[in-house]
Amino acid sequence: MRSKLEIRDIILKLDHQMADDFEAQDLDFKQWNERSREDNIKTMISYAVCMANGGGGSVVFGVADKVIGLDNAIKGIPEDIDVSLLQKRIYEKTDPHLTPFFDEVFIENSRILIMNIFPGMPPYTTTDGAGTIRQGKDCLPFTGTLRRQMMDSSGQADFTSEIIYEDWHNLFSHSAMERIREFMSRERADHNLLSLSDEDLLTSIGALKEGFFTKGALLLTGKPESIERIIPQHKWSFRKMLSDTDYSHRDDGFHAIPVALYELERYISVDNPMVTIESGLVHPEFSTYPTIALRESLLNAFGHRDYRMTGTILLKQYKDKLVLTNPGQFIGGITPNNILHHPPVARNNHLMDLLDRLKLVNRSNLGVSRIFRSLLIEGKEPPIYREIGGHIELFFISSPLNNSFKNLVKQMVDDGNHIDVDHLLILQYLIRHEQINTIIAAEVAQRSMEQARELLSKMYNEFNLVEPVGRGKGRYYTLSRHSYDLLKENMKYERQQSLDKEAVKIRILSILKERPLSNKEIRQLTGMNSKQVQRLITELRPDGVELRGKGPGTRYLYNPEK
Incomplete structure (x- = not known):
């Protein structure tokens, strides 16, 4: 990826050379078509796909590439071209979606637009199915042979596995390693692993290769100044929001992941109300946002974000919700509507391996399930995922502890019944609605229609939590009298207006x-x-x-x- 300053220096050399002489795998120049604005947008979409499939690059619009002389080469683009509209059109017309980053330079009073395409997880095409790939200075048709070659080599394209050829001792943060050891002790990691020296521990998990740090190791145990210099796109931010536009407190940093996790949890804990439940001699406390849900979601954000994109992992705390945003898009077929049960897919395999070996995460896709379960067992709203632009957003709705619902779950477990996340989602839905049918159950639990029928049947026949009403296509289910009894109160259905609009x-x-x-x-x-x-x-x-x-x-x- 060429910097804005580097591209400006190249343009200033066009008095004696053609722009075509500077074109390369990651750089192209295109003249703006003054006759048809729509044709320019189509060109941008085509080149966005081409560059993304070729590993990323920059396309400079407003410069003729086959002429010599600054006055001849600098054509510029109209002042009224809206960059945000261009981003929207490119995003909508690419599959998977691409969100380019635009830079502007002004030379000889002419506006030059630089479209930067970051490397992602190809293959990419237009929504019409057309695709090209950057090969040298050309965009070639993305044929089956080229796609096969790219897919065969994509396993090695892991940014976090790249080696940093510097003395790792100068990059290493003792405070980050101390946080890691605290996590490992809490998760009951192997004692032999914990007893190793820092160097031996890093070597044993694969963080040190040939005596050098990988970028994944730097993200886990690096000093903030080292991370900022080598991986400047790694950044975390916190905002205590007063409204959608105003905040009362902010903090940002380039700390290693374990330290960043500690700082973000510390900020949330300042305003994460606790509820104490009297239960015999023990008075357990429950926070509005369970620690498990927060930790798993933050580690997922750091572990799965796209480190080849600029941006920040941003946590916004509102009065009634938390919003966690991280750069990157869902990959491998994952969507907000199947994330709960989709097989695990990792963008940063090396980093996720390190997190797994250090007991910070689980590679078996249990993290998302833990997030859902930790909220649902307390009768709280499940998390909400969505993909917006080139980012993933995760919403936590501030919900009070439903002690009756928690008692229901506990009673079922005490009776030897295994209640999983699917059952909890259906129960949680029925607390706010009078009924549920198979179609809605499939949507709520992110399951197929057949699986939803089996879930409802089990909840009726084995758990006695729901009861059917009607037959055939009109059949639906309501909470059973047994469920009412377990809830220990004259429960009235809470309609969905209690849910955040x-x-x-x-x-x-x-x-x-x-x-x-x-x-x-x-x-x-x-x-x-x-x-x-x-x-x-x-x-x-x-x-x-x-x-x-x-x-x-x-x-x-x-x-x-x-």
Whole structure:
């Protein structure tokens, strides 16, 4: 990736050389087509795909590449070209989505636009299925042979496994290693591993290769100044938000992951209210945001973020929610609607291996399940994932402890019944709704229709937690009398208005991106009435939601090009 300063220096040499002489694997120059703005956007989309498949690079718009002389080469682009609109169009027209980063330079009073494409997880194509790949100075058709070659070699393209050829002692942070050893002790790591010296421990887990740090090792045990110099895109930030635009406190850093984790947890704990439950001689305390959920989500953000992209892992704490954002997109077929049960896919295999060997994470995809479970067993809202632009957002809704629900789960476990996350999600849904059918159960538990039927059947026949009403397609389930008794109170259903409105919108939008919904289906999902659903859809129209059809055939669907 060329820097803005480097590209500017190249442009200033065009009095005596052609821009074509400087074009390379990661650099191209394109003249702006003054006759058709749409053709320029199509060119940008095509080159975004080409560069992404070729390992990333920069495309400079507004410079003719086959002429000599600064006055002849500098053509510029119109001042009214909106960069955010270009990003939106490229994002919408690429698959998987690409979000370029634009830089501007002004030379001879002309505006030059630099489109930077970061390396990702190819292959990429346009939404029409067309694809090219950068080979030298050309964008070649992305044929089956080239795709096979790229896929065969992609296993070695792990940024975190790259070796840093410097004396690792000068990069090493003793405080970061101390945090790691604390984690390992708490997770009951092997005593023989804990008894090793720092160097032997790092060597045994693969953090030291040939006597040098890997970038993954630096991210785990490096000094902040070393990380900032070598991996400047690794950064964490915290904001205590007063509103969507104002905050009362902020902090940023380049600390190693264990130290960053400690700092972020410390900030959250300042305003993470605790509830004490009297239970005999023991009075356990429960925080609004469970420690397990916070730690697993933060470690996932650090472990899976795209370290080849600029950006920061940002944790925003609002009065009623937490929002965790990390650079990168879902990979390997993972989406917000299947993340709970999808097989594990790692962007940074080496870093995740190190975290696993140090007992900081589990490679068996248990982290997401732990996040869900730690919230659900306390009767709290499950987390909400969404992909926006080139980032992944995770929402935690501030929910009070539901002690009755916790007692229900405990009683079931005491009776020898294994309650997993799928059952908890369905129970949690039924506390806020009068009924659930197979379609909704499949959506809620992120399972297939057949799996959802089996879940509901088991909850009825074995656990006696739900009971069926009706037959055939109209069959639905409600909480059983046994469930009411376990809840130990005259429970009235809490309608979905108790759920944060933004969370409702995020969930409906997420489902609409997968399939259309009717007004009735949205009512079943949210507990809203018909008029409330109509108002909800009106609020979602700026996000690309539209209405199709009339009468009983009316459907709401997501149209990203709207």
